[in-house]
Amino acid sequence: xxxxxxxxxxxxxxxEAFLTINxxxxxxxxxxxxxxxxxxxxxxxxxLKATKADDKGSNKGxxxxxxxxxxxxxxxxxxxQVSDSAVYFCALSVNNAGxxxxxxxxLGTSLAVNP
Amino acid sequence: xxxxxxxxxxxxxxxxxxxxxxxAQDMNHEYMYWYRQDPGMGLRLIHYxxxxxxxxxxxxxxxxxxxxxxxxxxxxxxxxAAPSQTSVYFCASRGTVEVYEQYFGPGTRLTVT
Numbered sequence: 001x002x003x004x005x006x007x008x009x010x011x012x013x014x015x016e017a018f019l020t021i022n023x024x025x026x027x028x029x030x031x032x033x034x035x036x037x038x039x040x041x042x043x044x045x046x047x048l049k050a051t052k053a054d055d056k057g058s059n060k061g062x063x064x065x066x067x068x069x070x071x072x073x074x075x076x077x078x079x080x081q082v083s084d085s086a087v088y089f090c091a092l093s094v095n096n097a098g099x100x101x102x103x104x105x106x107l108g109t110s111l112a113v114n115p
Numbered sequence: 116x117x118x119x120x121x122x123x124x125x126x127x128x129x130x131x132x133x134x135x136x137x138x139a140q141d142m143n144h145e146y147m148y149w150y151r152q153d154p155g156m157g158l159r160l161i162h163y164x165x166x167x168x169x170x171x172x173x174x175x176x177x178x179x180x181x182x183x184x185x186x187x188x189x190x191x192x193x194x195x196a197a198p199s200q201t202s203v204y205f206c207a208s209r210g211t212v213e214v215y216e217q218y219f220g221p222g223t224r225l226t227v228t
Contacts (some may be wrong), residue, residue, distance in 0.1 A: 032215050040138070043119070043205055043219030046157075093215055103217060107157040107223070 002027045006090045006106035011114050021075040021109045023064075023090035031092040033057075033066050033073040034103070038087045047075075047088070070096055080113045087111070117141050118221035120205050127226045130198045136191040137225050138206030146209040147189040148217065149173075149181060151202040158205070164189055196227045 007022040025031065032051045036044040048057030053068035062077045073090060090106040119140045128134055138147065149161040159174030164183040178200060180192045189208075193200060203224050207217040 034215070041221075043221045044207075044217075045219065046216045049215060102160065102163075103158075105158040107155065 002031070002034050002092065002104045003091055003093050004090050004106040006088075006109055009087075009108075009110035011109060011111045013111070015082055015113055015115050016079045017113075018074070019077040019080045019111070020049045020085075021088055022072045022089075023075065023106060025071050025073065025090075025092050025104075027092055027094060027104075029094070031065070031094050034093065035062070035064055035073070035075050036089040036091060036093045038089065038108070040086070045087060075076070075091075080111070082113045082115050085111055118204055119208055121184075121223050122221035123223060124221070125224050127228065128193075129228055130197060132196050133192070133194050134196065134225075135193075135203055136206075136225075138189045138191070139187055139207075140189075140206075140208040140212075140218070141187065142208060143186070144208035144211065144218070145186075145211045147183065148207040148209075148227060149179070149189065149191045150205045150207065151175065151200075152205060152222075153202050160181050185186065186219065196225075198227045201225060201227045 005027045028030040034049045035047040037047045038044045050057040050066035064073050064075045087108045087110045089108045091103045098099045122137045148163045150158045159175045162181040164170050167186040170181045182190045203222050205222050206220040209217045
């Protein structure tokens with residue numbers, strides 16, 4: 001079945017370090033891919049998305065490229081800040097009954113950035 | 116706009132008690148979802164709705180019921196709470212078939228003792 005695998009955390013970095021959080025997926029058809037972020041004590045919010053192969057999603061300095069050949073959607077940021085400390089979720093969207101576009105979630109990767 | 120709101124924010128129940136979690140959205144969204152978030156298990160879909168008056172089961176529906184009597188509200192009920200239902204519950208909504216993004220509420224932390 002459809003699934004998302006992302007690297008386990010926690011990830012701890014110093015401010016201005018380079019960030020990569022790996023995400024790979026298994027899906028039939030052509031899913032859309034997402035990164036959501038959850039700041040402490042809050043709900044999830046969409047960080048970026050890509051809807052077809054080779055698309056690059058970007059937002060707030062974060063980027064991820066939809067790689068169909070490697071079934072990956074790795075999240076990167078060139079220089080992290082303390083305010084980026086959060087849990088990051090990779091997800092894919094598939095159509096199911098009723099055209100619902102169910103989201104399949106990874107388990108989340110916790111990032112802590114130290115000053 | 117308030118977006119997606121959830122009440123209550125926190126609740127402690129004893130085993131066997133019942134309660135209802137309320138989710139409200141002011142974005143006129145068609146689709147609404149209830150998830151639970153547990154450590155090491157990510158987000159799991161409990162129930163969802165594709166429009167007013169409709170509901171459907173997600174991955175982990177047992178022990179929960181839902182209702183969508185009004186488009187803006189999606190209620191999650193626990194008829195007889197169990198300790199295994201201790202979790203953080205999130206509601207989300209989405210606009211249309213073409214729109215992918217789900218908007219999340221701030222969550223309800225439920226403890227069942």
